[in-house]
Amino acid sequence: MTAADRPTTAMRERIYQEMADNLDEELELELDDSRLDELLDENDTLSPTVDRRLYFKELLRLQGELVKLQDWVQSEKKKVVVLFEGRDSAGKGGVIKRITQRLNPRICRVAALPAPSERERTQWYFQRYVSHLPAGGEIVLFDRSWYNRAGVERVMGFCSEDEYQEFFKTVPEFERLLIRSGIVLVKYWFSITDDEQQFRFSMRIRDPLKQWKLSPMDVEARSRWEAYTKAKETMLEHTHLPDSPWWIVDAVDKKRARLNCIAHFLSQMPYQEVARVPVVLPPRVRNPDYHRGPIPPEMYVPSKY
Numbered sequence: 001m002t003a004a005d006r007p008t009t010a011m012r013e014r015i016y017q018e019m020a021d022n023l024d025e026e027l028e029l030e031l032d033d034s035r036l037d038e039l040l041d042e043n044d045t046l047s048p049t050v051d052r053r054l055y056f057k058e059l060l061r062l063q064g065e066l067v068k069l070q071d072w073v074q075s076e077k078k079k080v081v082v083l084f085e086g087r088d089s090a091g092k093g094g095v096i097k098r099i100t101q102r103l104n105p106r107i108c109r110v111a112a113l114p115a116p117s118e119r120e121r122t123q124w125y126f127q128r129y130v131s132h133l134p135a136g137g138e139i140v141l142f143d144r145s146w147y148n149r150a151g152v153e154r155v156m157g158f159c160s161e162d163e164y165q166e167f168f169k170t171v172p173e174f175e176r177l178l179i180r181s182g183i184v185l186v187k188y189w190f191s192i193t194d195d196e197q198q199f200r201f202s203m204r205i206r207d208p209l210k211q212w213k214l215s216p217m218d219v220e221a222r223s224r225w226e227a228y229t230k231a232k233e234t235m236l237e238h239t240h241l242p243d244s245p246w247w248i249v250d251a252v253d254k255k256r257a258r259l260n261c262i263a264h265f266l267s268q269m270p271y272q273e274v275a276r277v278p279v280v281l282p283p284r285v286r287n288p289d290y291h292r293g294p295i296p297p298e299m300y301v302p303s304k305y
Helices: 009-037 052-076 092-100 152-156 161-180 194-206 216-222 225-239 254-267
Strands: 079-086 108-111 138-143 183-191 246-250
Touching: 052 092, 052 138, 052 254, 079 092, 092 108, 092 138, 092 183, 092 254, 152 216, 152 225, 161 183, 161 225, 183 254, 194 216, 216 225, 246 254
Parallel strands: 079 138, 079 183, 108 138, 183 246
Antiparallel strands: none
């Protein structure tokens, strides 16, 4: 690089500002977590977590690897499905946010299905999930999945005993069918303790920015901790299969859970860095006859900040 090629002081400042802006989103998420931790004076529920500098360093490194994975998935037309299951407030959403944060939403998308409609209740149970499966070159992250039947539907009585037993008969073959079709399937269960869920629910109750996350179903589920534990154990016993195993994420420490889960997910993918064709911007075409018209002042968003 010659002296003429080096960026000027003004350009370096712009580059620095752009990089700082790109990091602000993760900082905002992290500040939000820290604010929640301060809502309750229950320090005995908290334990030392991973060093903040190490956390950010590793998270950004892992997100860089996720971008490489994304390029490989798109280049090789791979189909990837990741299931995120666990109790309410176990941290599934936090990990999903960190995975998708730097990725192209056209390639990596989240499927978070609402409760089934009356019509969907009459369909083959897996039918509404099939429509969200990836095409070649896509990654789909299921924020809860067909395992709702083995969890919330079982505990809350939303399915019959016959439907529950039929699920366990069908799901192994269903997942083998997905794998035979070329889908890479990874299943995660986020595990937290009784005390930790109590703490996180209490924070959500006291925080107006997070109260929407605490649904009446979540409140009811809290009183049925043991029933959910039994349902989880039965689910793992029937569906921890050689070709589609469960991976348990210790999620009491949110930061460690994020790093561990993303690192493990990357280890399950035989991805390679894809060579990119250098991008060269074409010269700006200027038409001497074109004159940009004025924009009426009332069309601008008021500058309050």
